[in-house]
Amino acid sequence: MIEINGLVKRYGDRLAVDHLSCSVRAGEVFGLLGPNGAGKTTTISILATLLPFDEGEVTIGGYDLRREAERVKPLIGLVPQELALYPTLSAWDNLAFFGRIYGLRGSRLRERIAAVLDLVGLRDRAGDAVRTFSGGMKRRLNLAAGLIHQPRVLFLDEPTVGVDPQSRNFIFEHVARLKAEGVSIIYTTHYMEEAERLCDRVAIMDAGRILALGTVKELLDLLGGGVIYAGLDAEALEALLPHVRSLPRVKAASLQDGRLKIEAHEVRTALLELIELSNAQHLPLRSLAVLEPNLESVFLHLTGKRLRD
Amino acid sequence: MMMLNQILAIAQKDLKIFLKDPGALVLMFLQPLMFIVVMSYALASLFEPGEERIQLLAVNEDHGHQAAAILRQLDALDAFQGETAWQGQPLTRAAAEQLIVDGQRNLAIIFPPNFSRALEQDLATAQPITARILLIADPATPAQLTEPLLGTLRGLIERRLFTAMIPKGLDFVFAQLSPQTPAEQRQNFKAQAEQAVSNSLLGGDKPLVEVERITPAGMRVEQLPNTFQQNVPGYTIYGIFWIVSLLASSVLQERREGTFRRMLTAPLSRAVMLIGKLTPYYLINLAQLAIMLGASSLLFGMSLGYSPIGLIVVSLIAAASATGLGVLIAAIAHTEAQVGGLTILLLLTMSALGGCFVPRFLMPEWLRTLGLLTPQAWALEAYQDLLVRGYGLLEVLPKVGALAAFALAFFGIGVWRFRFE
Ligand SMILES: Nc1ncnc2c1ncn2[C@@H]1O[C@H](COP(=O)(O)OP(=O)(O)OP(=O)(O)O)[C@@H](O)[C@H]1O
Numbered sequence: 001m002i003e004i005n006g007l008v009k010r011y012g013d014r015l016a017v018d019h020l021s022c023s024v025r026a027g028e029v030f031g032l033l034g035p036n037g038a039g040k041t042t043t044i045s046i047l048a049t050l051l052p053f054d055e056g057e058v059t060i061g062g063y064d065l066r067r068e069a070e071r072v073k074p075l076i077g078l079v080p081q082e083l084a085l086y087p088t089l090s091a092w093d094n095l096a097f098f099g100r101i102y103g104l105r106g107s108r109l110r111e112r113i114a115a116v117l118d119l120v121g122l123r124d125r126a127g128d129a130v131r132t133f134s135g136g137m138k139r140r141l142n143l144a145a146g147l148i149h150q151p152r153v154l155f156l157d158e159p160t161v162g163v164d165p166q167s168r169n170f171i172f173e174h175v176a177r178l179k180a181e182g183v184s185i186i187y188t189t190h191y192m193e194e195a196e197r198l199c200d201r202v203a204i205m206d207a208g209r210i211l212a213l214g215t216v217k218e219l220l221d222l223l224g225g226g227v228i229y230a231g232l233d234a235e236a237l238e239a240l241l242p243h244v245r246s247l248p249r250v251k252a253a254s255l256q257d258g259r260l261k262i263e264a265h266e267v268r269t270a271l272l273e274l275i276e277l278s279n280a281q282h283l284p285l286r287s288l289a290v291l292e293p294n295l296e297s298v299f300l301h302l303t304g305k306r307l308r309d
Numbered sequence: 310m311m312m313l314n315q316i317l318a319i320a321q322k323d324l325k326i327f328l329k330d331p332g333a334l335v336l337m338f339l340q341p342l343m344f345i346v347v348m349s350y351a352l353a354s355l356f357e358p359g360e361e362r363i364q365l366l367a368v369n370e371d372h373g374h375q376a377a378a379i380l381r382q383l384d385a386l387d388a389f390q391g392e393t394a395w396q397g398q399p400l401t402r403a404a405a406e407q408l409i410v411d412g413q414r415n416l417a418i419i420f421p422p423n424f425s426r427a428l429e430q431d432l433a434t435a436q437p438i439t440a441r442i443l444l445i446a447d448p449a450t451p452a453q454l455t456e457p458l459l460g461t462l463r464g465l466i467e468r469r470l471f472t473a474m475i476p477k478g479l480d481f482v483f484a485q486l487s488p489q490t491p492a493e494q495r496q497n498f499k500a501q502a503e504q505a506v507s508n509s510l511l512g513g514d515k516p517l518v519e520v521e522r523i524t525p526a527g528m529r530v531e532q533l534p535n536t537f538q539q540n541v542p543g544y545t546i547y548g549i550f551w552i553v554s555l556l557a558s559s560v561l562q563e564r565r566e567g568t569f570r571r572m573l574t575a576p577l578s579r580a581v582m583l584i585g586k587l588t589p590y591y592l593i594n595l596a597q598l599a600i601m602l603g604a605s606s607l608l609f610g611m612s613l614g615y616s617p618i619g620l621i622v623v624s625l626i627a628a629a630s631a632t633g634l635g636v637l638i639a640a641i642a643h644t645e646a647q648v649g650g651l652t653i654l655l656l657l658t659m660s661a662l663g664g665c666f667v668p669r670f671l672m673p674e675w676l677r678t679l680g681l682l683t684p685q686a687w688a689l690e691a692y693q694d695l696l697v698r699g700y701g702l703l704e705v706l707p708k709v710g711a712l713a714a715f716a717l718a719f720f721g722i723g724v725w726r727f728r729f730e
C-alpha cells in the first residue's frame with residue numbers, strides 16, 4: 001500500500017528524515033516508534049501530502065506521491081498529533097464540514113457522520129460544541145474526523161497522548177477494527193507498550209533514521225534474550241570484562257557509561273554465572289539491572305538512550 | 310461541481326462560526342450602528358441648527374428699542390433662541406456670565422446701554438458714539454456654532470443700522486439742500502422712505518434681494534443632508550474594515566489549530582480553500598453595508614440618493630477593499646497579538662485619515678492629501694457623492710476606480726503571501 005524508498009527531508013541543515021525506506025501492506029498496522037524529535041511527525045506529514053520532501057520515492061496505493069498527490073489524497077486520512085477541530089462548532093458540524101470537503105453530501109454524508117460518531121461513541125454528544133468536550137472526547141472526535149471519508153490509509157500521530165485509559169482502550173479497539181476492514185495504519189507513538197500491543201511491524205526511529213524494523217518478536221530477538229547491566233568499581237570493571245566475555249551464556253560484553261553491559265542468550269543463567277564470577281574474583285557488584293525483553297529495552301540497546309526521560 | 314460544494318462547505322462553516330460568536334456580531338454590526346446613532350444625536354445641533362435651536366442668553370442693557378428689535382429678529386430666525394430672562398428675572402451681564410461658567414449655557418450676547426443712541430445718532434455730530442456688543446462664549450464652543458452666530462448678528466445689526474440711519478440721512482440731506490421745506494412734508498417723506506427700505510430689506514411684499522441656498526449644477530439634493538447622511542457613510546466604512554480583525558484572526562486560528570493542515574490533506578485545491586475562506590467575510594461586509602444603510606434609511610429617514618446601481622457598485626467594491634485588507638493582514642501577521650495591534654493601529658489611523666470620524670474638508674491640506682492614501686477616503690467620497698450630492702454611478706466611477714485599485718493591491722499581495730501553515 002505504501003512504498004518508501006530513500007526518503008530524505010531537511011529543515012535547513014537539520015536532517016529530519018534520513019534515507020528512510022520501508023513498505024506498509026494493506027491491512028497492516030505499522031508502528032513508527034521513537035523519542036521526541038525522531039522525525040515521526042515529519043515522516044507522516046510527508047506521507048499525508050503536507051510537506052514536500054528532498055529526496056526519495058514514495059508511492060501510496062500505487063500513485064506517486066510527488067506527481068500524483070491529488071490521487072493520493074482521497075485515499076488517505078490524517079489524525080494529527082494536535083487536535084484539529086473547530087471548537088465552537090458541534091461535533092456533527094465538524095464532521096459534516098470535513099466530510100463535505102471530501103465530496104460527501106446528503107444522505108451519504110449523514111450516514112457516514114452517524115457511523116463515525118457511533119464508532120467513537122459520541123453519538124449522544126453530536127449536537128454539543130466541541131469546546132465543551134473532555135480532552136479524551138476531543139481526541140476521539142479528532143479520530144472520527146480522519147475517518148469520515150473511509151480512507152484506505154490512516155495516519156495516526158500519537159493518538160493516545162493525554163487520553164485516559166478508557167479512551168485509550170477505545171482507540172486501540174478501533175485500530176483493530178479498522179485493520180480488520182483492511183485499512184493500512186501508520187501509528188506513531190513513543191509508548192512501547194502501544195506498539196507492542198497494536199502493531200504488526202514496528203520501525204524504531206531515532207534522529208530521522210530507522211534503526212531496526214520488524215515484527216515485535218523480531219525486534220525483541222535483537223536483545224538476544226536479554227541485557228544485564230552490572231555496576232562495579234572502575235578497576236574492577238576492567239579486570240572482570242575478559243572473564244565475563246568467556247562465560248558460555250554471554251553473547252557480548254562491553255563497557256557502557258561506567259557499567260558493564262552484558263548481552264546474554266539466556267538472562268537467568270548468565271546472571272547466576274556473573275554473580276559466581278564476581279564472588280570468585282572478589283570483585284563485588286555495586287549494582288545490578290536486568291532489562292526486560294521489551295521494545296523499550298531494544299531501544300536502549302540500540303541507542304544507549306531511553307525513549308522518555 | 311465538487312469544487313463549488315467545497316467552497317460552499319468552507320464558507321458555510323465560517324459563517325456558522327461567525328454567527329455563534331456574539332463578540333464578532335457586536336463588533337461587526339452593533340458597534341458601527343451604535344456609533345451612528347450616538348454620534349448623530351450628539352452632533353445633531355452642529356449639522357441641523359433648524360431642528361434644535363441654539364440657546365443664546367441675551368442681556369439687554371439698551372435704553373432704546375433697537376436692541377429689542379434685533380433680538381426679535383434673531384428669534385424669528387429659527388436657528389437661535391434668545392433668552393432675556395432666567396428663572397423669571399431679567400438677565401444681567403453678571404448672571405449670564407455665571408451661567409456660562411456653570412456650564413448651563415454656552416453663549417451670551419450683551420447689548421450696551423448706548424446701543425440705540427449709537428444707531429440713532431446724528432450724522433453731522435462731531436463726536437460719533439460707538440456701541441460695543443459683546444458675545445461671551447464658552448471657549449469650548451465649537452467654531453461651527455459661534456461663526457454663524459457672529460455672521461447673523463453682524464447682518465442684523467447692519468440692517469438695523471441702515472434702517473435707523475435712513476431718516477437721519479434724509480434729515481441731513483434736507484438740511485443741506487432745502488432747509489425751508491415744511492416740517493410736515495419732511496416727516497411724511499421720511500416715513501415713506503423708511504417704509505420702502507424696510508420692506509425691501511426685511512421681507513415686505515416683494516423683497517428686492519433674496520438669498521437662496523442651492524447646490525452646484527449636476528448635484529441633485531432635494532433635502533439638505535441631515536446628520537445621518539453625514540455620519541452613516543463614515544461609520545459604516547469604519548465598521549466594514551473591522552472585517553480585517555475577524556478574517557485575520559480566523560486564518561491564524563486555522564493555522565494554529567491545524568484545521569488548515571487537515572484541509573490540505575483532503576483533495577482540495579488551495580484556490581478553492583482561499584475562495585471558500587474569503588467568501589463569507591466578503592458576504593459579512595456586504596451584509597453590514599446593507600444593514601447600516603438600510604437601517605439608517607428606514608429608522609432615521611436618511612435618503613439613499615438616486616442611484617441604487619451606483620450604491621450597489623460602490624458597496625461591492627468597498628467591501629472588496631475591506632476584505633482584501635483582511636487577507637493582507639492575515640498573510641503578513643504571524644501571531645494573534647500582531648493581528649490585534651495591526652488592526653487597531655491601521656483601522657483607527659486609516660479611518661481617521663479617511664474622514665470617517667471628522668470630515669476631511671476640515672483637515673489641513675497635508676492631512677487631506679495623506680488621506681487619499683486610504684481606501685476609506687475614496688469609499689467615503691463615493692458614498693457622499695451618491696447619498697449627499699445626488700450623483701449617479703457615472704460620476705463616481707473615478708472614485709470607484711481608485712477604491713478598486715486598493716482592493717486589487719490588497720488581494721494581490723495578500724493572496725501572493727498567503728500561507729496555510
Ligand atoms: N517546521 C520545522 N522547521 C524546522 N525544524 C523542524 C520543523 N518541524 C520539525 N522540525 C525538526 O525535525 C525533527 C523531527 O521532528 P518531528 O516533529 O518529526 O519529531 P517527532 O518524532 O514527531 O517528535 P515528537 O515525539 O516530539 O512528536 C526535530 O529535530 C524537529 O526539531
Ligand SMILES: [Mg+2]
Nearest residue numbers: 040041042081
Ligand atoms: Mg510528533
